[in-house]
Amino acid sequence: MKYLNMKIHTHRTDRLIRPALLLITTFSILFSTSATANDYLDQLTREASESVSNFSGFNAERGKTILLAQFGTGKPDTPACTSCHDKNSALSGKTRAGKLIEPMAVSVNPQRFTDSEKIEKWFGRNCRSVIGRECTLIEKGDFLTYMTSL
Amino acid sequence: MKTPYNTLLIICAAVSFSPLMQASESYRAVKDAIVIEECGACHMTFQPEMLPQRSWNAIMIDLENHFGEDASLSTQKNQYITAYLVANAADQQWSGSKLLRGLSKSTTPLRISELPYWIKEHREEVSNREWNNPKVGSKANCLACHQQADRGYYDDD
Numbered sequence: 001m002k003y004l005n006m007k008i009h010t011h012r013t014d015r016l017i018r019p020a021l022l023l024i025t026t027f028s029i030l031f032s033t034s035a036t037a038n039d040y041l042d043q044l045t046r047e048a049s050e051s052v053s054n055f056s057g058f059n060a061e062r063g064k065t066i067l068l069a070q071f072g073t074g075k076p077d078t079p080a081c082t083s084c085h086d087k088n089s090a091l092s093g094k095t096r097a098g099k100l101i102e103p104m105a106v107s108v109n110p111q112r113f114t115d116s117e118k119i120e121k122w123f124g125r126n127c128r129s130v131i132g133r134e135c136t137l138i139e140k141g142d143f144l145t146y147m148t149s150l
Numbered sequence: 151m152k153t154p155y156n157t158l159l160i161i162c163a164a165v166s167f168s169p170l171m172q173a174s175e176s177y178r179a180v181k182d183a184i185v186i187e188e189c190g191a192c193h194m195t196f197q198p199e200m201l202p203q204r205s206w207n208a209i210m211i212d213l214e215n216h217f218g219e220d221a222s223l224s225t226q227k228n229q230y231i232t233a234y235l236v237a238n239a240a241d242q243q244w245s246g247s248k249l250l251r252g253l254s255k256s257t258t259p260l261r262i263s264e265l266p267y268w269i270k271e272h273r274e275e276v277s278n279r280e281w282n283n284p285k286v287g288s289k290a291n292c293l294a295c296h297q298q299a300d301r302g303y304y305d306d307d
Contacts, residue, residue, distance in 0.1 A: 077218030096218070097193035098291035121223075128220040 037106045037113035037148050044141040052137065063146025066139055074132040081130055089150055105150040113144060175304035178238070185234050188227060192219075193290050194300055198238035200249055200262045206235035208258050217260075263289040 041058070048055045068087055072079040077096065084101060085093040090108045093101035103109045113119055127135035135143070177197040180186055189195045198206065210232040213221045223231070240247040252266030253259065262268055276295075280286060285294060292299035 075218055075220070094287075095192040096288065098287035098294065099191075099193055125220045125222060128214070128222075129218075 035114040035116075036110075037144060040113055040116050040119055041141065041144050041148065043116070044137060044144070048137050048141060055138075058138070058141035058145040060142070060146040060149040062138075063142035063144070063149075066143050067146065071131050074128065074130045078126075078129045081126065083130070089147060104147050106148045107150055113147065119144075177302040177304070179300065179302040182234055184227065185231055188223060188231060192221070194292055196262060196292075197302055198235040199240050199243060199247060200265075201235075201239060201259065202241040202250060202253070203236045203239040204258045205260060206232065206239055209260060210235065261289070 045058070048058075067081050067085070067089065070080045077083070084095050085104060089105040090103050092103050095101060102112070104112055106112050123135055123140055127133065127139075177199045180189075180195045180197060186195050209216070210228060213223060213228065222228075236242070240249050249262075249265055249267050252270075259265055263272075272289075281289065287294070292304070296304045298304075
């Protein structure tokens with residue numbers, strides 16, 4: 001039958017392009033990572049380097065201080081972050097309506113702080129509720145650094 | 151005249167499907183992913199059937215002061231969620247809503263637990279001590295006792 005005699009013909013360029021594509025695909029898969037908390041921290045670090053004079057990096061201890069501080073300058077029902085979050089970040093917290101809040105420590109909850117939209121939404125709301133103002137870039141960076149250090 | 155069984159049967163069938171037979175406490179569960187994500191972060195996603203439109207509107211225009219916390223949303227999400235709540239509100243139900251019983255049209259409750267119907271249903275069943283039990287925590291914590299509340303079933307008590 002004629003088709004069995006069909007010559008399989010590849011162009012010279014195909015022999016170059018196909019392996020190249022295969023290599024590119026393999027490396028893309030190997031090196032593609034889903035977002036991590038560190039991605040957002042990297043972004044904050046870049047922003048701080050550009051906008052904060054004498055920026056020398058974020059500090060986990062300062063972040064811990066923020067978590068535990070009794071601000072009392074925001075809304076009366078939420079004087080501190082610990083009004084809802086546990087002071088031990090490896091444990092879950094509880095909202096005032098009784099709902100569970102997943103732990104914030106990234107080592108215990110690797111999904112934490114991987115969605116930048118969600119991070120910004122909650123910093124916005126919670127800083128306003130607890131402190132009565134937006135958190136600064138440094139405060140956000142310090143807080144997240146603490147959560148990734150545990 | 152012989153007993154008109156057929157007629158009686160038809161009447162029974164009609165009555166059983168009518169609003170007169172709202173004996174069960176069953177409400178349509180919230181299925182919208184955005185509503186669940188945004189309205190279910192701090193408390194159970196309350197079924198929109200539980201409050202009239204005017205209540206949902208009042209809540210959604212003042213999210214910065216949401217029961218003691220800032221719950222603000224982007225304009226886009228706010229509009230989306232408001233539309234959902236208002237479309238599915240208690241006063242939008244074709245069969246009427248027993249939750250609105252005794253509620254004056256000039257009152258805009260911000261809490262489901264302020265509805266006369268809700269108060270009546272819980273008054274004899276739940277004592278103050280039970281409300282103050284840390285496992286319950288708040289009247290907003292339906293799931294503490296109604297274990298299928300998020301699916302819309304409140305008959306289990």
